[in-house]
Amino acid sequence: MTPLRIACIGKHGQTAQALHAAAGYASIELRQAGRDGADLTDPEALEAFLLQSKPHVIINAGSYNFLDRAETDEATAFAVNAEGPRTLARLCRRHGVELIHMSTDCVFDGAKPSPYTEEDDPGPLSAYGRSKRAGEIAVAQEHPEAITTRVCWVFSEFADSFISKAIGWARTQASLRIVSDQIGTPTYAPDIALALLRIARVKVDGAHDLHGLLHLASPEVMTRLDMARAIMAESRRQGGPFAEIEPVTTAAFNAPARRPLNARLSGARASERLGITWTPWQTALERSVAGVLARGGW
Ligand SMILES: NC(=O)c1ccc[n+]([C@@H]2O[C@H](COP(=O)([O-])OP(=O)(O)OC[C@H]3O[C@@H](n4cnc5c(N)ncnc54)[C@H](OP(=O)(O)O)[C@@H]3O)[C@@H](O)[C@H]2O)c1
Known part of the structure; x- marks a missing residue:
């Protein structure tokens, strides 16, 4: 079996950190750089990172993820989420490197x-969504063999996620307003990291004809309200902060960027084709809350 050399765009982000932890267990040689060494808006930095790390596969876990800010800074969102992936895909194809985009x-x-x-037609509601869709199209145009994974409501003990945000808010607020009419498939970042490594292995071994779109989503379905309540209950159980949850509608919350009310992704194709499995929700929640509480800082 070829030893896997993977380069990852993104170092301090949630998926990037989960990949770092997973690669250690899987004995994979992983090189990572974020804005410091592989800025998606800097083609020369991207090419230098690729040439230095000589990977079999590049995973792009870098992204401009500020949904609300993107409404007034669409240019930056497109530069990072659309033009960056286009350049990366072009470079990967030119240098014979497999690409897994997110x-x-x-x-x-x-x-x-x-x-x-994966068959459903996109129709983004926000500047962020449009920039990510443009990135998907650019990657498919420049590197038809690339895989673009889609994920939803990523959470974990790493970096900044809804878990660390909710616990942080609960430190200073007795009650949190959380939307009750958005439903999604919360997915544990360490599971996503393992799935990305599995895809990388399959691509390098050439075991499947795998390209195009692939949803990486756990079968767990819940509303943001359910998720916030579960986080608060688990935080309290582990001796962390607790706040009451006040349900609000998305319309009443009135965030600058529109979110899909149904954000659920079906992970059926990934499960059937690659045997991807998911940590049970309660176990993943307990680990995430424990990790966030242990590192403090929230
Ligand atoms: N979090 C979610 O709930 C969620 C939901 C749906 C989809 N996704 C997708 O999942 C992927 C990973 O997201 P995440 O939540 O793991 O990310 P994250 O925690 O928000 O971190 C963002 C990452 O992007 C990197 N980055 C930002 N601007 C960059 C630039 N100009 N050049 C290079 N890297 C840059 C950051 O680099 P540094 O390492 O330098 O900080 C960081 O590693 C993204 O494609 C995102 O759209 C996430």
């Missing part, structure tokens, strides 16, 4: 009454 449920409009599959 995208989001926010490419959908949320009107579908069931989980979104």
